[in-house]
Amino acid sequence: MVMLAAGTGTSISTMEWAMSLLLNNPSVLKKAHGEIEKYVGHDRRVEESDMCNLPYLDCIIKETMRMLPPGPLLPHESSKGCMVGGYHVPKGTMLLVNVWAIHNDPNIWGDPKKFRPERFEGLEGYRDGFKLMPFGFGRRGCPGEDMGMRLVRMALASLIQCFEWERTGESEVDMSEGTEGINMSKAISLVAICHPRPTMLNLLSQL
Numbered sequence: 001m002v003m004l005a006a007g008t009g010t011s012i013s014t015m016e017w018a019m020s021l022l023l024n025n026p027s028v029l030k031k032a033h034g035e036i037e038k039y040v041g042h043d044r045r046v047e048e049s050d051m052c053n054l055p056y057l058d059c060i061i062k063e064t065m066r067m068l069p070p071g072p073l074l075p076h077e078s079s080k081g082c083m084v085g086g087y088h089v090p091k092g093t094m095l096l097v098n099v100w101a102i103h104n105d106p107n108i109w110g111d112p113k114k115f116r117p118e119r120f121e122g123l124e125g126y127r128d129g130f131k132l133m134p135f136g137f138g139r140r141g142c143p144g145e146d147m148g149m150r151l152v153r154m155a156l157a158s159l160i161q162c163f164e165w166e167r168t169g170e171s172e173v174d175m176s177e178g179t180e181g182i183n184m185s186k187a188i189s190l191v192a193i194c195h196p197r198p199t200m201l202n203l204l205s206q207l
């Protein structure tokens, strides 16, 4: 039950935020599709083994989780007394790591409000010191990190490869953050229009 609860909401909200950001940034969506078109083409559906050839897609997911970490506040408890930033933290203190604030700190990230997946180009892995930690850290860090990333990568890659996406109107997708629950979900669920890509019609009709 814990695995299901911890693994579904986080992965779903990452996908929903990523699609919302892509719809508001069509040039990024186009570039992501270009990458899939170049490495996978349209004669077959994207597979898990293709993921190592889609680095830009990875940058999009990292940038999404930087701006909108599914777990914005991580509760931890000190197992022994320690000093943090000059303060004594007694054993058993509840500590909330404000991941959202770290991910959106202008002293750490240039132009943090800007969706710029390119900032992750050439950076290996997800963790750059303690700057980016959408899966938490240490002994209580997310055990489903690898599975979560695989899930989100495959889902996004398939959505981008198979469909053309557009907003329902002129205005941008609302990016307000919901206030219910511990996951960072959208205040207003994403609604978008999609059409099968003409190049994929043949393949999709055989499913």
Ligand code: HEM
Pocket (backbone or CB within 6 Å): 002, 003, 004, 006, 007, 008, 010, 011, 014, 070, 071, 074, 075, 076, 134, 135, 136, 137, 138, 139, 140, 141, 142, 143, 144, 145, 147, 148, 149, 152
């Ligand atoms: C994009 C997907 C995911 C994100 C962003 C995510 C994020 C997180 C975060 C931030 C934590 C807390 C870490 C900490 O306190 O330091 C966590 C814990 C956890 N996650 Fe994930 N997660 C994802 C997917 C998954 C999946 C797919 C599973 C399992 C199938 C999973 C299972 C768990 C479990 C069991 C914990 C509790 C670990 C503990 O308390 O020791 N997560 N996750």
